[in-house]
Every structure is written in structure tokens, then in C-alpha cells.
Amino acid sequence: MKAAVFHAKEDVRIEEVAEPTPGPGQVKLRCEYAGICGSDLHVYYAPESSGLDFEHPHPVTGSMPPQILGHEFSGTVVExxxxxxxxxVGDRVAVWPIYACGECAACRRGKPNVCTKIGFHGLSSHGGGMAEFTTVDATKLHVLPENVDLRLGALVEPMAVAWHAVEQSGVQAGQTALISGAGPIGIGVWFALRAKGVETVIVSEPSGGRRAAIAGVGASNLVDPTQEDLAARVAELTGGDGVDVAFDAAGVGPAVAASLANLTPGGRVVVVAIHERPMDFLPTQLVMGETAIVGTLAYLQSDFDAVIAAMAAGGYTADGWVDDVPVDDVVGAIKRLRAGEGMKVLVRS
Structure with missing residues (x-):
């Protein structure tokens, strides 16, 4: 079968590999769509910082590169x-791709998403979604309802990242929110907030293309922080109170600083983006308003269920911000995303 296989830095090859056979407790899937995300770009351009180990097997999966890519994907059960x-057989599914040790403090507390030995199918496992077929444990499957197609199904994983971040925020219906960054995760946060009844959502994004993309799914309170006064806009839309929750989906220090500056007393900033550089902030900002900063990583199985239910209720769309490419164009798509072209890319297996 054909698959996109990572070998080394800037070395992903489209190869013919052996078709897998499901073991006990597993299913074989015909992969349909697999998303390319920031983790895949890190693997391609900086594998040394992505957690891949070229010398030792993964402590949970026993896997080492070469690695079939694709950790956010959908498919159809064939065996x-x-x-x-x-x-x-015939069920259409999204795949919860996490491998956890089941023994560390995080796992014992019901948080496999922050397992100290975490792995992902399609990043550190025996297979991945950028192939014609893959095998996974049946416990990782989430069956899609009839009105959720496989294209949306491949978006369940990144949308679950955003859903989990919104869960971490504790936001309630009728409250207010600020999103810094309108990439795929920022869009996902917007979808999740709307599904939870948060009507006043302000989006701060310097890229005109990304502002247009999130506007295309329904966002209206858009701010270019390089040209407009974000604080004035927040004050206008919140009656001067500041937002109840703010989300850093940008991964840069100024986004966190702006989030803190625009919180209402007792508010919370959720950092969902991965930062590559340290930042400075004055902890007194937290003290004086009794505000908080919390981090969030990945998702639980319950987040997949919640996203799929919201998709079935019509709360999500892929129109206008998601592009498709054949598996032969994986490397080209990675390079285009790295150059800032496009928003979200799904690979057709």
C-alpha cells in the first residue's frame, strides 16, 4: 500500500509498504483523510525538538522511525x-490517537493526555493515517453519525484540542471571550465557544487571510492588533469589564500579555499554543485581579465525543478554511503551510 513515511529531517517519502493485519482487540481501517498540523511540521523540520527518538524505541509503543505520518484522521472499518x-465493518470513525502508559501520575489521575510517556498514532507508533490502511485498538475509535462525513471526521482531532482548551477555561454560556490567533486551533476554539453558548467572542489576528478565514465561519468581532486598539475594542464589547476568558492560540508572548491585560477580575487565560521562546510577565498582574493562567494539551476521549456531537448538531463546517491534497503532495503541502500559505490541509489517502 502507499504511505507517507518520515525517515529523517526534511525526508518524507511516498513509499509502498506492507498492508497491516489487525491483531486481537484491533481493527483495520481504510484511511480516508488525515490532517497536517504543527506537530507534523515540527517532525519534518525539527525532529530533534518534536520528541522523536532515533536511537531508542518509544517507551509505550516500542516504535522508532521510519514512521508513517498522520495522527488526526478518519477512516472506515474494513476488518x-x-x-x-x-x-x-463499514463503520466510519475518527481515531483518538493517544498512547499512554497507564501508570504515571497523570494516567492515575485520569489525564492520559499529559502522560509522561505519551505517544501518538501517526507520530510514534506502528502506523498512521497518511496511508491506505492502518490498524488501531478498537478502544480508540469514535463512530461518526450519518450526518458527519469523513472529511469533518478528520477534523475531530484538532477540534478536540480546542474543545479541551475551552473545557479548561471553565467558561459558561453568556460569558465573554478573547481568542488570540485565528489559525485552525483558534477557529476550533471559536466553534467550541459558540457551541457552549458564548456569544461575545473577540478574535485578535494580524493576518488578513486568517481574519478572513474565521470570518467565513461566522466570527464578526475581529481585530488586527497591529493596526487597531484591542483594549478599546474589548472594553466596548464588554462594557469596560474585560473578558471572562482568553485563549492564546498564537504561541507568542504578546498574545499572552494582551490576554492578561484584557481579563476581567477573576478571569482566566488558557495557553493552548506551543511557545518556542520564553516570555516575561509580572506575576502581580495575576495577584491584583485574582486571575489565572492555565495550560492545556491535547484531549480526552470525552472531548472527541463532545466535538462529534456538536458536529452532528451542525456546529462545525470545513467550508472555506480546509483544503485537500493527494498523499503524493504531502511534502509540498508541508512546505506551503510552513510558508504561511493556506489554513488547514487534509491528505486524501
């Missing part, structure tokens, strides 16, 4: 391994 009765 059941021994003992699987939770799904049927």
Missing part, C-alpha cells in the same frame, strides 16, 4: 481483529 464487538 475486525479477534474479540472486537464494539464496532462493525
Amino acid at each position: 475486525l481483529g479477534e474479540g472486537v464487538d464494539s464496532v462493525q
Whole structure:
């Protein structure tokens, strides 16, 4: 079968590899769509900083590169391994791709998303979604309802990242929010906030293309922070109170600083983006308003269920911000995303 296989820095090859067979408790999927995300770009351009180990097997999966890519993907069940009765051949599914040790403090506390030995199918495992077929444990499958197609199904994973961030914020219906960064995760945060009844959502994004993309899914309170007074806009839309929650989906220090500066007393900043550089801030900002900063990583299985339910209710669309490419164009798509071209790319297997 054809697959996109990572070998080394800036070395992803489209190869013919052996078709997998499901073991006990596993299913075989015909992969349909797999998203390219920031993690894939890190693997391609800076594998040494992405957690990949070229010398030792992964502590949970036992895997080492070469690695078939694709950790955010959808597919159709084509074969059941021994003992699987939770799904049927023909079911269309999204895949929760996490591998966790089950023993560390995070796992014991029900947080496999921050397992100290975490791995992902399509990043540190025996297979991935950028292939014609893959095998996964049946426990990782989330069946898609009839009105959620496989294209949306491949977006469940990144949208679950955003959903989990909104869960971490504690925001309630009728409250107010600020999103810094209108990339795919920022768009996902907007979808999740709307699904939870948050009507006043301000989006801060310097890129005209990204502002247009999030406007295309329905966002209206858009600010270019390089040209406009973000604080004045927040004050206008919140009656001078500041927002209840703010999300850093940009991954730069000024986004966190602006989030803190525009919080209402008792508000919370959620950092969902990965930062490559340190930043300075004055902790007194937290003290004087009894505000908080919290980090968030990945998702739980319950976040997948919640996103799929919201998709089934019509709360999500891929129109206008998601592009498709064939698997042969994976490297080209990675390079275009690195250059800032496009928003979200799904690879057709």
C-alpha cells in the first residue's frame, strides 16, 4: 500500500509498504483523510525538538522511525481483529490517537493526555493515517453519525484540542471571550465557544487571510492588533469589564500579555499554543485581579465525543478554511503551510 513515511529531517517519502493485519482487540481501517498540523511540521523540520527518538524505541509503543505520518484522521472499518464487538465493518470513525502508559501520575489521575510517556498514532507508533490502511485498538475509535462525513471526521482531532482548551477555561454560556490567533486551533476554539453558548467572542489576528478565514465561519468581532486598539475594542464589547476568558492560540508572548491585560477580575487565560521562546510577565498582574493562567494539551476521549456531537448538531463546517491534497503532495503541502500559505490541509489517502 502507499504511505507517507518520515525517515529523517526534511525526508518524507511516498513509499509502498506492507498492508497491516489487525491483531486481537484491533481493527483495520481504510484511511480516508488525515490532517497536517504543527506537530507534523515540527517532525519534518525539527525532529530533534518534536520528541522523536532515533536511537531508542518509544517507551509505550516500542516504535522508532521510519514512521508513517498522520495522527488526526478518519477512516472506515474494513476488518475486525479477534474479540472486537464494539464496532462493525463499514463503520466510519475518527481515531483518538493517544498512547499512554497507564501508570504515571497523570494516567492515575485520569489525564492520559499529559502522560509522561505519551505517544501518538501517526507520530510514534506502528502506523498512521497518511496511508491506505492502518490498524488501531478498537478502544480508540469514535463512530461518526450519518450526518458527519469523513472529511469533518478528520477534523475531530484538532477540534478536540480546542474543545479541551475551552473545557479548561471553565467558561459558561453568556460569558465573554478573547481568542488570540485565528489559525485552525483558534477557529476550533471559536466553534467550541459558540457551541457552549458564548456569544461575545473577540478574535485578535494580524493576518488578513486568517481574519478572513474565521470570518467565513461566522466570527464578526475581529481585530488586527497591529493596526487597531484591542483594549478599546474589548472594553466596548464588554462594557469596560474585560473578558471572562482568553485563549492564546498564537504561541507568542504578546498574545499572552494582551490576554492578561484584557481579563476581567477573576478571569482566566488558557495557553493552548506551543511557545518556542520564553516570555516575561509580572506575576502581580495575576495577584491584583485574582486571575489565572492555565495550560492545556491535547484531549480526552470525552472531548472527541463532545466535538462529534456538536458536529452532528451542525456546529462545525470545513467550508472555506480546509483544503485537500493527494498523499503524493504531502511534502509540498508541508512546505506551503510552513510558508504561511493556506489554513488547514487534509491528505486524501
